[in-house]
Amino acid sequence: MDKGSISFFEVKQCGFYSTKEHKSVYEEGSMEEIIDNFCVWVKNRDFNQTIPWDTKSHPRRAQIYCKSISQDPATKDTLLVLWKRFGDDSGKVSGISPDAKVGSDTSDSIKIDPKVKGQSAFLGQPMYYWFIPNRNVIASVNFTHSSAMTKDVCDYLKRCLDYRIDHQRKKVNESESVNPNNGAAIIRKFITYMTQDNARAMRSKFHVSTKELNSDKANAARLAQRISHIVVRDTITTQKSDEKDSFFNLWSKVKGKKTFSKHVEIIEEATLSEAEVSEIIKVHDAEYDPLDKWNNVGFREAGNDTTRWFNKYVSREQILLAPLAGDDTYYPAETVLNELIRLRDDLLIQIPSDQPAEQEDVVGEEDAA
Incomplete structure (x- = not known):
């Protein structure tokens, strides 16, 4: 969808x-x-x-x-x-x-x-x-x-x-x-x-x-008082570098580099203002896909290791x-x-x-x- x-x-x-x-x-x-x-x-x-x-x-x-x-x-x-x-x-x-490099002609x-x-x-x-x-x-x-x-x-x-x-x-x-x-x-x-x-x-x-919308403003004010950590789950891509002999390296150049995706999770301690929470809500609203089982943004409260995701706490349009x-x-x-x-x-x-x-x-x- x-x-x-x-x-x-x-x-x-x-x-x-x-x-x-x-x-x-x-x-x-x-x-x-x-x-x-x-x-x-x-x-x-x-x-x-x-x-x-x-x-x-x-x-x-x-x-x-x-x-x-x-x-x-x-x-x-x-x-x-x-x-x-x-x-x-x-x-x-x-x-x-x-495939261009930074600084290329x-x-x-x-x-x-x-x-x-x-x-x-x-x-x-x-x-x-x-x-x-x-x-x-x-x-x-x-x-x-x-x-x-x-x-x-x-x-x-x-x-x-x-x-x-x-x-x-x-x-x-x-x-x-x-x-x-x-x-x-x-x-x-x-x-x-x-x-x-x-x-x-x-x-x-x-x-x-x-x-x-009033609901977003109320959510931002309420969440700003509770958040102790921000949790970001994302998907990144990387290219595998083959450590093979010259023949296989040549073959890799012909076939192209292999690109892999992997999931990452970042947990960062944070003290946020209402304005900063509002900005996170805006970014989350723009990027969140309910069909994606991994990518998301959430938060944790002090003394609690349970992650709560923003899509559960903000109104969605x-x-x-x-x-x-x-x-x-x-x-x-x-x-x-x-x-x-x-x-x-x-x-x-x-x-x-x-x-x-x-x-x-x-x-x-x-x-x-």
Whole structure:
């Protein structure tokens, strides 16, 4: 089974804001409306048309595309499968040979061809994001084959809203200048929205922060007072060195070195703060596999040689899915969302339901461009 670790993010600002006395003041809009409008915009579009800006003009900006969408009509939850692209059309993606030595020359690097079977391919990784409007949170669901970049995803959605999605009171002003270096035209767009009474200008915002679940905080405070030793079980790999005559050494070079795995257990005396225990819980949550019979992190109490494992003492936010089949590189959005909905009550037990979004007023905040 493939484990998807879930990290929650509280939505601090989502919608349209005006400015009053140097503060951003919430006017209108919601996560549900923005995600619904985004889903309408990407529907029936080609994959390479789901990025809202010109990639050649912004080569350093993270390239994000949308591959799959699923929405639950009962809860209004939405699951987006986004695609984080590596490199660009020029093939600027490379790797290092696993047999390379530290300090080796650049001949150990390998350039990856962005074409597969003669066709262009967007090399990258999927990202799974779960939007939960009635809890005012979003969540990344991170599998071994995927990644997460929450701030960039929020910026991506904001740019889709500003550049591509219609709004009845959107105003777009353009100015044109010339690049002095190459003579190319530079077009700048200034996007604003007007309030319903047409009295004030608004700007769109989509900002989140990490959502700390109360159970984890309580566990960290409680465990920090009890832990006297940390116990780490891990699996390491080693290569066997053959002490044979020259013929057998030559044969080993032809066949390759033998790699072995072995289990190790480290027990270390420790006095930990609440913050340090919280960090251990985060690392454990990211790496723990319930199907692995060895790898784990635990603790011991003073005067007690019994090891207690963290998975017994912390809340776990995760789902398990069957491994990807064959050459598949991502799960369809519907597959992930169905499992999230099945476990929804347990996964969201620490997050209040049906709470109105607390739209914060922020002083001197800069919008993501």
